[in-house]
Amino acid sequence: VSGIFLEGVKIVSYTSYQSMVEDYAGSDDAHELRSLESYWVKEFGVVSPNLKGPFEANMLAQGKEFHEMSCAACHSRPQWAFMSYGVSKTIMPIAVGLDRADLPTFLWYIHFLACFIGLAYLPFSKMFHIFASPLSLLANAVMDRGKSDPANIATRQVMELDACTNCQVCADVCPAVSASKDSELSVVYRMKGLEQILKGRIGLFRKLFGEKGPTEEERKQFSNTVFRCTLCAGCQEVCPVGIRLKELWLSLRQDLVHS
Incomplete structure (x- = not known):
């Protein structure tokens, strides 16, 4: 302007x-x-x-x-x-x-x-996906979950969260969202919950931005939401930037169980 x-x-x-x-x-x-x-x-x-x-x-x-x-x-x-x-x-x-x-x-x-x-x-806004999306696609093309270090996987998943364009295409095909009007079942809500957990897990984010992860009450809300996901991978198939959403939901479940 x-x-x-x-x-x-x-x-x-x-x-x-x-x-x-x-x-x-x-x-x-x-x-x-x-x-x-x-x-x-x-x-x-x-x-x-x-x-x-x-x-x-x-x-x-x-x-x-x-x-x-x-x-x-x-x-x-x-x-x-x-x-x-x-x-x-x-x-x-x-x-x-x-x-x-x-x-x-x-x-x-x-x-x-x-x-x-x-x-x-720019790095703190959603417009950052202009840069994060191609980087995420490249990282997903070369990384193997079975061989990659867990810290590298967490870093790639944070990159995927920045790559998300909030287009809501995933929500359109999600059977859990279709079957309920609960806003907490929204895929975007789950993405924000996972972003808090992952950024709280990575030391660099904690040092630079004071990311401490979600509170206990927020973890309970995420748990109620995430375990109602059917893991059908429909959202992953339609994601325009190739985010491995099923893997993200599994990571979120594992973190909630371990905590």
Whole structure:
């Protein structure tokens, strides 16, 4: 969103236009620069405090020629950024004032910070499945439960939980969910319970995020839910990211029994 508004403000910004001209135009001829400015006001939506349309056809033709020599290689039509272009048309009446207030620079910092905050938050959000899903598929392709170390299996299962997209396709084929309206039978509920247990079991998560695992009361709720699962593996067959759900339910049962 910050990028949409930043681009919209830069489309109409006379300061941004002037910066481009100084860096790339390579001309000091006042007539050429005036024709280029006219062309950009007419075709690219720049709001100039100096020039207003309508413009003579001859000046626009000269501006177009200069644009094709100096600018066209780097600049597409603003209409291609259709959302930002809509923003630029909306703010056009106050564009000069916003430009003088240096709004493009302010929005650039906002956009910069938003991108880095988003990247930092990504591992803790459900969007992390964009990266976790292919990694989970690769791990499932090479790991054998019978030969793998239990700690590695637990790590892979945590990765599978991050890979889950919450699409609910598994719930659609689950006979236990179909036979009951109890929300605690939801596959998503079971996944969250297993996530608490697995992350509480792995030392790295305990150290970094203070994961302590579920309480005794929560374990009782998970137990009532998990042992009503039929282990038909229907959910596993339809999972779009290949999560070994039956193995996850067995791991959850084993942990609950041992505890």
